[in-house]
Amino acid sequence: MKKAAITLFLLPILSFAQADADSIFIKKMSDDILRNGKAHDLLRQLTKQVGGRLAGSPQFARAVGWGKFTMEMVAPDKVFLQQCMVPHWVRGGADLATIVEMDKKPFPKKLDVLALGNSIGKGTVQAPLLAVADFAELEKRKDSAVGKIVYFNKGFDPTNIKPFISYGQVGIYRRNGPSLAAKYGAVGVMIRSLTESVSNDPHTGAMAYNDSFPRIPAVALGPRDADEIWNLSRKSSLVVSMTTNGKFLPDTIGHNVVGELTGTDFPGEFIIIGGHLDSWDVNEGAHDDGAGVVQTIEVMRVLKAMGYKPKHSIRFVLFANEENGLRGGTKYALEAEAKKEKHIFALESDAGGFTPRGFTVGGLNPAQLTKMQSWVKLLTPYGVTEISNGGGGADIGPLNRLFSTPVCELEPDPQRYFDYHHARTDVFENVNKRELLLGAINMAALIYLIDKYGL
């Protein structure tokens, strides 16, 4: 009884002291990142010296070299590569499209398009246009789809406050639209780019063919061109042409780049933090996901700079091939399974280098979620006001599926993300240094808390 009484008496004091020690340590990391952070300079290197780096490309191989070298400069306990086979899709040339005729008269008008990733080009395809609002309208008009180029007008619902909700709602048009149109005899597909941007830049991204139907070419239209096609098609018949050259070369070798700070108490228990090293070919992959890559390295840097010795092993993973195959994330999980490594937590940053607002987390029981949410007050000074139920990033999904590892993703402010996502505008200049560093601060703080207190 006496002992219990003392414990009860001491508990709040210890807990205050702990919270204080944590906030002091987090502030030290924050100050160091804001004064000495390398993330922005590293992002300049990755975007300007390596550039766009689709899996399988020479640029991706260069990015692997850059990632390994850069991690080695930070000098964690280990740096190693994980080899995996990756798809090797190439765009094969410039993507073009034009309106050719309106109401059977010549009406030449160039359209700004990008072929969808993984789509197979057929050179130039010219055909009458069937413009539909959505899958439901295509279903109604399926008999008139034969021999046509089908255009899907479905766009984001602007009333969703979080644009990722919109992306979730209409992403299926990009992924499955081509095969759904091919099913009814269409010879090509155009979609409205998945964005609410006021500019006309088209947005590419992965699609996947259903092997039951012909592999027809598919492009995303710039949003202003999409408006025009849609408006013209309401009153007139259009003939359009599209030229694409996408193809798959044989699968080739890719790599995850992994750095490790080995744990002092539980070296065989792993905490993962990462982003994906690959990007689309049409831009510099600055927000998607150069930001996550350099934030991951920044967290490694600051933990080293603090002289922090983690209890668990922390792995810093730059994943291969998130965009069009997820082979890197899958490889990481399979390797972990083969080596019977215990993975207690995985964090990814793959929603852009914007000012941080929260974390989403999946695979936790209610007590674990409550525990994580009790840390929010430590993060609020740095912008994170919420830890909510949701998913982790795509690359750490396989870890969750194989081992039920809790997975988490940094949730930056999402309003600008789809201005740049998979478009030519995803370049270094559109990433703000302070916003990028603040993301890294919150990631470092969360990893520290997970390592210290577990879940």
Add this chain to the structure above:
Amino acid sequence: MKKAAITLFLLPILSFAQADADSIFIKKMSDDILRNGKAHDLLRQLTKQVGGRLAGSPQFARAVGWGKFTMEMVAPDKVFLQQCMVPHWVRGGADLATIVEMDKKPFPKKLDVLALGNSIGKGTVQAPLLAVADFAELEKRKDSAVGKIVYFNKGFDPTNIKPFISYGQVGIYRRNGPSLAAKYGAVGVMIRSLTESVSNDPHTGAMAYNDSFPRIPAVALGPRDADEIWNLSRKSSLVVSMTTNGKFLPDTIGHNVVGELTGTDFPGEFIIIGGHLDSWDVNEGAHDDGAGVVQTIEVMRVLKAMGYKPKHSIRFVLFANEENGLRGGTKYALEAEAKKEKHIFALESDAGGFTPRGFTVGGLNPAQLTKMQSWVKLLTPYGVTEISNGGGGADIGPLNRLFSTPVCELEPDPQRYFDYHHARTDVFENVNKRELLLGAINMAALIYLIDKYGL
């Protein structure tokens, strides 16, 4: 007792129903703003057709015409102008500066500079440079300031999470630096631009002379040029030249533009919402404060579109001359005093068109602050997670000083603000449509709640 018991029983139910009605109404406004909002198009007009609009300039007069016309199109109960005299500072030509000599040898190097607003040009001034870290170092080296151009290197502290804290800490170098150097015989002043931007664009802004000392010219250096001057000056003696042509023309006529929705129950009690119509001359004044102007008009538009009949009169005010005189805000308050108008609340948006995060509020007693904070849960779906003690915008300061009117300011995410603030880069293209509209949604919601529940 019986009545009290019933009240106690009903209270939570009523309060739930009320909260529900409020959240439904706010969602309706949000949907309408995100679907039909005009703020972004209006900002394009104001920035591209009117442009930079310093008080006293022909562009400012054009902005007044635009504001009145635009408000009349929304058709509130009243639209009127409030005339006031405004200062008329002109830049007078291109601002130039160069390093002329290093260690007594020619070392010609152009520097990117902007004269500080309100500074008086002297054509070209050439002199040896005295570079100091801060006022304390100038104080120590004051005897060597005679005949020199003094450079103040003081910049933002990057470890402040909120850059407005940094601005508060070092703004005095821009406002008072010139006269403090003139006191010790300096012939010109250069300051480090008040920004953490990674680009070299210089940032102007208002300074004020102390009439006890000579009026020496003053410029802000681009941040990269500031780095170079500072680094060179640590090892070498420099001679620099600066060319500025700023001057004051006689005070001229300016106007506040005011729209009003007249209250049904308390027409003589006013709620104010506003932004400032003037901007610096070197940019388009897109974030500062075109955003606040178009958000103000957007709130008027949506309340009209909802058919909302306010209980109190709501005034939508586009203030003249925030940047270099505050004559518009002062005029508004004096006019209110003369007409014995009761002002119960004033809200300004003057921190940029970025994604909203909170409101700061001043002049409330603790019960009023608690009441406002109870509304946060209604705003959180739209991004506002905090209502905290702080100031209102500059233009509504005179209302607070004269009448103790509670004053409030929208607090958008602040990380990018000082990349654009008073620099050439404050242009339409750097404002995101959704971020801008989300600010207007939260402003509309707050004004609705103030009107409905009072303080």
